[in-house]
Amino acid sequence: MTDSQHARHTNNKKKRNTTLLGLLAVAVVALAGLGIFTFTQLASAKGDIDGAATNASGLQTALESGDQPAAARSLTSLQTNIGSADSTLGSFVFSAASKLPVLGKNVDAVRTVTSSLKQVADTGLPPLVDIADQFNGKTFNPQGGAINVDAIAGIGPNVAKAGKVITAASGEVDRINTSALMGSLQGPVKDVQDKLSHASEISKRATTASEVVPQMLSGKHTYLLLFQNNAEIRATGGLPGAYAVLNIDNGKIKLGEQGSGGSMGSLDYDATDISDEETELFDTKLVTDFRDINFTPDFPRAASIGAEIIKREKNIDVDGVLSLDPVTLSYVLKGLGPVTLADGTTLTADNAVDVLLNGVYVAYPDLRDGGAAQDAFFASATKQIFDKVLSGEGDPNALLKALTRATNERRVQVWDKSSEISTLLSGTAVAGELPVDKAAKSTLGFYLNDATGAKMQYYLDYDVEAKASKCTDAGAQTYSTVTTLRSTAPADSATLPESIRGPGFGAPAGSMLMNVYVYAPNGGKVTDVTIDKEEVATFPGTHEGRGVRLVTVQINPGQTVTVEATVVSGKDQRGDARVLATPGIKPGTKGSVVKSAC
Structure with a gap:
């Protein structure tokens, strides 16, 4: 290479480097500007969402009180704020960001939340606001010994229309895997999932009530x-x-x-x-x-x-x-x-x-x-x-x-007795059904029956805990369960009136004797039952396709007893499980959700 060629090569290389540096500088400035723009847009969207939360709270209050003008105002503000947030997050910046490997799923999650909430605000809530003066306790409250059947039936179509939209939105948001999101998003997204799920459940119950109550009260x-x-x-x-x-x-x-x-x-x-x-x-x-x-x-x-x-x-x-x-x-x-x-x-x-x-x-x-x-x-x-x-x-x-x-x-x-009404009630909490077949695929049951003829369960405090510990390739889960039963009865319970302490058969007067039933999911079984870590005699059985284990437990005044059992589900039951238990005298729910091990 001659000296002149070498010089030209060196100059060209410098020019390329200069060009690359210039382009890189422009890119850095652009990215910085994009970052600032994105941040301000995010801040704007967050402000809109926060405002929407306030509007939603006001709307709930207005609906409960039957204040239709206030409900309409809150809905308009809610639609404005949610619409603004959805528009911001639907911009080209966030559309592009949603395609990035790591950031993408987080952006997608937020966009799904806002678009779902927009659907609820624009389509789901207006039917409820239209009947705000009727969609409250006054409609169901008797007056002069009678309930206005027509009024309840009249709100049915609006409630059903709103319910479909809310349930669809809840389904969209529920598909978000919160555990895969960045930490700062997991809590807020889970909160929206819970709130929409709760709203969906309420809307389903309201729809059922507006159909069932008129049928039960007419004629x-x-x-x-x-x-x-x-x-x-x-x-x-x-x-x-x-x-x-x-x-x-x-x-x-x-x-x-x-x-x-x-x-x-x-x-x-x-x-x-x-x-x-x-x-x-x-x-x-x-x-x-x-x-x-x-x-x-x-x-x-x-x-x-x-x-x-x-x-x-x-x-x-x-x-x-x-x-x-x-x-x-x-x-x-x-x-x-x-x-x-x-x-x-x-x-x-x-x-x-x-x-x-x-x-x-x-x-x-x-x-x-x-x-x-x-x-x-x-x-x-x-x-x-x-x-x-x-x-x-x-x-x-x-x-x-x-x-x-x-x-x-x-x-x-x-x-x-009506098959039409029983069908409408089926699957609701008020039906009190024992889940069977498909409905029992994700349900554990813990039920109690007194075995003495006493009224001693006034002094009973109990709790049920369950944890999924294993999932097979076939989708069968293993659960470890603990039922804790405690007697708060006084030491001198044997001196209580007979109508409380019981006739004394099966257990000493003042003690409790109960049959505890542990139900597996559909096609499952219950094994390894112990009382206070000791193996005991149990009765194995089945009920409508569900494995059951029955164990009799005696609890003396002041005593705490634990019943532990291993529950194995049927195949292809990979989802979370519900725990259903007998309600006692303690306020609060006797149900929970067990996270899947699959």
Whole structure:
């Protein structure tokens, strides 16, 4: 190479380097500018989303109070803020960023959230705002002993339309894998998932209620109302210790005959056929004693047996069965206010559980009258609360929230003979069904039945924990479960009235004796059951395709007992699992979600 060629080569190289440096500088400046632009856009979107959250809160308040003008204003502001955030995140900058290897999924997640919320704001919420003056507790609240059936039916189409949009949006957001997002996004996105899921569930319930309630209240119907006594625990809640008949006539509701479950005990016939599975798990008392119809955790089955018994024993042909417990009444009394009973006792939200599940047996311990004084007390409580509700007293929104809370805790259950109504109710919390087949693929069950005839579960505190520890290639999961049962009974429980401590069969007076049922998912089984780490005799069985293990547990005053069991699911059950358990006297839900091990 000559000197001149070398010089030209060196100069060209310098020029290329200079050009590259210049381009790099431009790129750096551009990227810096893009970063600043992106940051400001993100900040703007965040401000819009924060504003939307405030609007949503105001909208909820307006809907609950039935303030339609305020609801409309909040909705307009909400649509503006969400629309602005969605427009920002839909720009070319974020569209390009969504294609980047790592950042992309985070951008996609945020864009999915805002677009889904925009759909809810633009399409899902307007139908609710249109009926804001009707979409609240006042619509469902009785006035003068009657419920406005037409008003409830009238909100149905709007509620259903809103529900479809909200449920679709919830499905979109639920598909986001939050665990794959950057830490700062996981919490907010999960919060949106939870809120939309909750809104979807509420909208489904409201849609069902707007369809079912008018059918149950239109025309003439007779319903059996059961009061489950949690102090003597049963799989669905408690002993059906008292009942009342509700007579319906085109929205008008009247309280009819009242009585005790004990008046239909120890029958000399089977109210219905009973399967071999049921006989082995629950004994024939399931169909021969009204007080034991809910040994089964399947409320529709229990209700149908109860309907047959009351038809034969009391000559009352019912169209359906409704059930609730004293904990539900305590929630209702928060919105209703105190009620005074025939004997001068005042029931309040704070004392209802104690009085109805324990105090009445202390106040009226003498059983020589066959429990007539106790029955009269319960009848008075039923009438006074019922009359006050039907008169329209109390805060209607508070009453609706009370029933919603009780339903979430599976304390309110409804069964109807009508196949159309039962189909609408199926799958809802209020149906109280034992999940079977596909519905049981992701469900663990833990149910309790008293085995002594005592009211000692007033002193019972229990909890259920479950954890998925293994997943096979076939998608079968293994769960480790712990049921902790604690007696808070006083040391001198044996001196309590017999109606509390029980007749003393099966266990010492003052101690609890319970049958604990552990249910596997569909096609699964329960193994390795221990009490306080010790192997014990258990009874293996099946119920509607689900493996079951029954173990009897004694708990003395002040004692804590743990029942541990290994549960194995059927194949191809890779998702998260639900835990369903018998509701006790402690407020709060007895259900949880177990994260999948797959």
